[in-house]
Amino acid sequence: MDSYVLILLALATLLPALSAAICYVIRNSAVRNFVVVVNTLVLFYIAWEFTRLLIASNGSIRIDEHALPFNVGEIIKYLDVLLLVTIGYYGFKLKKPLIITLTVLQLVPVILFEFFMTVPEPATAFVIDYLALVLILLISIVGPIISVFAIGYMKEHEHHLHLEKTKQPRFFMVLVGFLGAMNALVMTNNLSWMYFFWEVTTLCSFLLIMHDENEISIKNAVRALWMNLSGGVAFIAAILMIYYAKGTLSVEEIVNTPITGGFVGLFPFAIGLLCFAGFTKSAQFPFQSWLLGAMVAPTPVSALLHSSTMVKAGVYLVVRLAPAYLGTELGKVIALAGAFTFAAASAIAISQSNAKRVLAYSTIANLGLIICCAGIGNHIALGAAILLIIFHGVSKGLLFLCVGTIEQGIGSRNIEDMQGVMKQMPYTTIIMVIGAQSMLLPPFGVMITKLLAIEAAVSLPVVLTLIVFGAAFTVVFWVKWIGLVLTMSYKPKLVMEKLAFSISSSLGLLLIGVLVVCMGIAPMYNMLISPQVKAFHVADKIMLLGGNDGGIWLQAWNGNIVGGFAVLSVFVILGILTLGMLFYLKRTTLDEVRTPYLCGENIDMDIRGLQFTGPGEKAANVVVHNYYFMGIFGEEKLTLFLNLGAMALILLMFGVVMR
């Protein structure tokens, strides 16, 4: 059993690294594709095995440091230095003093701490609990699917760019290697190891954003780098403080502080710093601009950054630390900051017509909601936070892949250009619409977590109001988009578009993933999330339950049901509607179809209503755009003030831990 776990652990972290190396060294597309597919299948297997083992061992797999075959701590020490030197090298190469400064600010404490002080490593090197498992499942299932999608996408992408020399080896190296670093990050119990993997993801995302190496991608990559490095500086500072305050670097012991010791001295400040690091990585206001800039990279990168890796590391850390700040002032400020980002990002998303920007703002908003829930810290909220990590990861991964496919199909990522895309690319469009619906409509998961967030936040009026506004904004920008995409005139038969197999299969797989997690919310909650929330030692009056009816219910301490609904029954209605949609698609015939109303000035024989007889008897095009409310929700109008507000909240966060 123990050695089997070790093998799995090695596979989860080192196999992606090995695949990455092969992708880079053997510059042959057939080999590369083979490696990516094998890597995918093995990671699926690992995800399955970890789930099985974790349930069999009652929710905790622990691996002692001395059980590892070699001294990992010693290796990571040198890799730490190597990593920072690499980042510093990019700082010199691109002549960015800020990056060099931030690197030095980390390098000095790292060397002092790792080489000149004798720090006892925690006895337990790796701890896998349900929270880690949820992340492992995301990283090892959604991540690899995205890498498979990238096979077809990058071929087309480089074809468009007319590159002389392919850059795919490096691209796939970073893309696949990223997964290994993320797996290690969520499994490790050693805070200083976590710091190493944390910075690896920073470097990976920098390299991926920079991939196309034009002016704008370099600029945005540098921005992503310095913002995340500032989080890294906070992280290393927090490690030093925690070590001084508690004398341990074991994540387990740190989060159990309420039990093992008080929330006093340097320690709260260190927790605040770690949350700050989480905020930068999760692109919370005022650090949202790096994630928005990241969309210059090829689509698989955005999909990966937004769904299973990178930003999820940030929320993972904040949720992981939740027991440490549970019920403190710090928790309340974190909830406030998260809710603020949720409302702010959702508001700006209304004004965006670029599909990827809408998705990016929606990601930022959802991450804000996850952080908010972690900060609220009651039973329902923590359950909702972990649920949202899952739902958001799967749906957002799918949506980015769909937008990327449509972009390659119609040559635009502007939502306005997607009008009528249903007729050109029905397969992708239908999947995208289901993906978008899963972000806002009942009975899909994201909406359920919003519901739970509202039900959890009733004790914090300001947080609650922000969530309520955010929820209303969310509806507006999604519905505008879905409505436009589904706009179509009559077409007798929809013909499926031709897509590369890697693209169509990964879209299909992720769609199945979305449906499975949304329909299986009750068993998933009972099996994976409820034990985790219990392990957080939250004593609360209201608990969350997955019901036998496939629903999700809130139960008060006296056994009364105080909220929730039967999720599956709403899916039945949706199923009926889907069948109805197919029925009407088939049934409607040409002689039932009329032109849209254009004040009687339709052009003859134009059944689609694309033109009308305009002034001077000339044919004029019918053009209707969506409303974007630039005057109210415009990015330029709001960003400055929202950033200032968010900075004030972060100052407040440090204010409450200083006392």
Added chain:
Amino acid sequence: MINNILIAVIAVIAAPIIGGLLSGIDRRLTARFQNRFGPPIVQPFYDFFKLVGKENISVNQTQMAYVWAHLLFAIAALILLVLKQDLLVLIFVLAFSTISLIMGAMSVRSPYSKIGAQRELIQMLSYEPVLLLMVVGIYMLTKSFMIESVFSMDSPLLYKLPLVFFAFLYVLTIKLRKSPFDFATSHHGHQELIKGLTTEFSGPQLAIIELTHWYDLIILLGIITLFFANPLWVGILIALGAYFVELVVDNICARMTWQWMLKATWLAGIGSAGINIIGLYLKA
């Protein structure tokens, strides 16, 4: 279980009948306000069956599916109400019903219906926060999101939530698409918007939309009765009174712009609901 199914079935059948009659009374009263005689009270049903009998005409293949979604989710919301389920879920499901209609209106290449859809969306943006705050207000008193808990309260919600009640009345005007907030669609097809949201729906589609409207009416009046649930007949009287007030407002107001509505609703609706809820927090 059997009992629940029975209640649901009765509600699904009875609601449109009552809703239709109420909108018949609405038309009759409105006519009297305007010094006209007005149609018979059962006129909405005549209209409904006439529409059902019309031939199927559509602008694209998908319209009808959205209309069905509009209806089915309204029915789902009604069932949630009569089975006394989670009020917050009810609000979300009801929103889905409206969203379906919006998407249906956006699905055709028609400027009028698209603009109507965008305006309906703005309406949702302005009233949705108020509805959610209303649910929170009710939770603060009952400590439960289930509608069932409202019925076990000793004193009516109205006494402790007067401002939330006012905010809900305000939202009711928008939800029923009455003046001054009838800019997504209106009863008169000769304005700048033509028929807005419903421009491109005809015949049976329009019949289903009308039917859904009756369901909506009953659900909204049902929520009003929650404010005075013990004894229920007082609540029903209050609901009918509120409906009458809506008619009067409809007849004495001119249509406003959406900018005005957004500001006014957030100020008056969220403002008053917010003050009420903060008051409850201070007391708690």
